[in-house]
Amino acid sequence: MKTIVCDEPHRLSLVERPMPERAAGEVLIRIARVGICGTDYHIFAGNQPFLSYPRVMGHELAGHVVAADPDSPLATGELVTINPYLACGTCVACRKGKPNCCTQIHVLGVHTDGGMAEYLTVPESAVVRVPGLTPDQAAMVEFLAVGYHAVRRGDTAAGDRVLVVGAGPIGVGVALFARLTGADVTLTDTSAERLARACDIVGVEGVVVDAGIRDTLAARTDGDFYDIVFDATGNVRAMEAGFGFVAHGGSYVLVSVVKDDVTFADPEFHKREMRLIGSRNALADDFAGVIAAIAGGQVPTDRIRTHDFALDEAPARFPELIAGQASVLKAIATV
Structure with missing residues (x-):
């Protein structure tokens, strides 16, 4: 064969x-x-x-x-x-x-x-x-x-503010099923072309990742940021940046996997009482x-x-x- x-x-x-x-x-x-x-x-x-x-x-x-x-x-x-x-x-x-x-x-x-x-x-x-x-x-x-499982891992519910980082196939799946739960979904990516196509398919709003992304996301949420953030990038720097996009009392779901160590600021993690969740398969x-x-x-x-x-x-x-x-x-x- x-x-x-x-x-x-x-x-x-x-x-x-x-x-x-x-x-x-x-x-x-x-x-x-x-x-x-x-x-x-x-x-x-x-x-x-x-x-x-x-x-x-x-x-x-x-x-x-x-x-x-x-x-x-x-x-x-x-x-x-x-x-x-x-x-x-x-x-x-x-x-x-x-x-x-x-x-x-x-x-x-x-x-x-x-x-x-x-x-x-x-x-x-x-x-x-x-x-x-x-x-x-x-x-x-x-x-x-994989996206469906990640949405369930995050206990995603109607009314949640959700940020999905990465507009590839897994990110699209996460955004799609998060939207179907009734969540308010925002999708981000470094590629404007990839992001526009993904947002059009899923029916959600998008934000291009640039140097001012944190300020943009803060402005879109009145400074609260997101109840649940999903990383679907496979990029360690993006994964680390995502900690800063989680609201106080929120959750961060890592869907992608990388070879590198992922580090974060413990004071920020603890003061937000953030849940860090792995989602596999x-x-x-x-x-x-x-x-x-x-x-x-x-x-x-x-x-x-x-x-x-x-x-x-x-x-x-x-x-x-x-x-x-x-x-x-x-x-x-x-x-």
């Missing part, structure tokens, strides 16, 4: 690999779509903290069931997506119902080879049914579930919530997908997508 391998930073190869053999309890899936994620760009660039090379990327997946156990409820040919967070089921996090932060987690395309290939086998527990969705929509469920309930929202017409998936290409073209297209990040929201490869 054709497979795209990231051999090392900045080098992708199209290679032939043997088809995977399905074991009992697993499902063989013919991959149809692969969404390209910020994590994939970070792997390509060499700055993803949880990875060793070579690696087959791809964790935003849609495909069709080829084979499963005889007693499986999955039908041959059925369109599905995949929950790529493969958890051990027994560690302290799993016992608490938090497999998204399992101590032994293996994320497809990060810790273990993912779906940039024609076929993939995964445990049946990782297969998610997507009734009513198209292949493109099914490939968007995972990254939107997503849970089954988040996948279900996103699928329902897409099926209900609440997510403009046709506008979120901005680029598409054949998976074979990935070695040539990745540098182009990275160079044109201001115009790229979600690229999806067809297998």
